[in-house]
Amino acid sequence: MRRARTQARSRRLPANQRPRAKHRHLTLSCIPASLTVLVLAALLSAPAAQAGSRLLATGGVTQIEGAAGGGLSPWAVLAGTASDGEISTTASITQAQVDDYSLGMAGVAGNFYNRLEVSLARQRFDLDTLGGRLEQDIFGAKLRLYGDPLYNTWGSWSLGVQRKRMVDGDLANALGARDTQGTDIYLATSKLWFAAMGGRNLLTNLTLRSTRANQGGLLGFGGDEKSARSLVVEGSLGLMLAPSWVVGVEYRQKPDNLGVAAESHWRDVYVAHFFNKHVSLTGAWLDLGDIAGLADQQGGYLSLQVAL
């Protein structure tokens, strides 16, 4: 890990010689240099310095579309640990590798007073076997409507939107997608159950999403089989196993709009480690099913988050 970071840093120093868009796999060299520096600074800084006052890990990690959540699904909690009158920001990079594809994501999020979360993410999807690359930008906002996962009987409830725009929609159009941009709307609820399993705390999340996105938007929006919105369900569990470790599972239902490219529901099993309030690393085993005609895509996922 440390070696990888140093490599990533030294590789970036001659900024104009940076290999651009050449390599098909997203590597750590895609991390903005600033993030690398932030990670080092955050790992070295005193555990409580500058962080918001909410408890460790209560902002979850960054999900694949840039919102605070698990790996695949947004949760009702907001990014970072800001509470009343506080602001927190997070930056994250994620790399997922399944049999025939790789997905990279870089994102930033801001949390204002633990009321509003605003996020920006860029996804880069490489078709390793088929060839080609798809990219999409996602602007997200999440409003905490009510509650707190720790202190409220009914947990915390948030309403979110994700505005997605493909960088180049040719492939999606060719597959039969109706649009190259779209908006997801979701309602999420999160609740922490103290000492729920073997004395450990259990976090439960349920998200209801209205979406037209094909493979999260990477293959466009709407299709020949269905153009309208679908209502899909996402759920996840997280068990706080040992100090600073959480393990869990996630499930994310998906629409199936394209005749030529059947789409499956997503699943994963994850482990997250919080080094301190600033740095967390999440690893997961993904089962993404069929993607763009290639069956049974499984693989690994690694996500690094820095919070200020």
Next chain:
Amino acid sequence: MTTSSLIALGASRCAALRHAVLRGTSYPVTSKSLALYIALALGFSVLGGCAHTPPPPEGDAGQERAITAEAETEIRRADTTLYTALGGKPVIDDVVNDFLYRIADDERIRHFFVNTDIDHFQVTFATQLCDISNGPCDYQGPSMARAHQHMGLTEVHFNAIVEHLRAALIEKGVSAGPRNQLLGRLARLHDAVMLRQP
């Protein structure tokens, strides 16, 4: 690879698969997925069922009584071994002692305690923990709403208190089970403590 070859590949691989496995199973909110949703929702409500119902809206004093009463019945209903599991009086006293040092070191909250009789607070707080964990104590001090009224507490302060108590429990070797149970019971006092903040 070009777009058309991707589609060709996709189409050929797909055709068989779609018929074999995917048709009818991957549409959102089909009967199968609906069942999952209902199961999840039911799971939620069953879990939620052991929690309390919202207090009747009958004014501040009524609300306070309701919140306190409901928190207490809920706590009474729970098992009686938490106090023992925590380690009884010696451990609770140690934890409270450690907790007070942490408060004193935290400039976000220490100012609340400048006029407080710390010896008195130490005893009443320990009694409260003993009582709430079904130990042989009866906390007879003011209600949580009254004890903290108009202090100007925010979530920041409440989180700080929870964090210090959690750290103190870990420091004094209380294991995850009883530690989380105790924190869970204290979390239920949140609404009462925060009831009368400006």
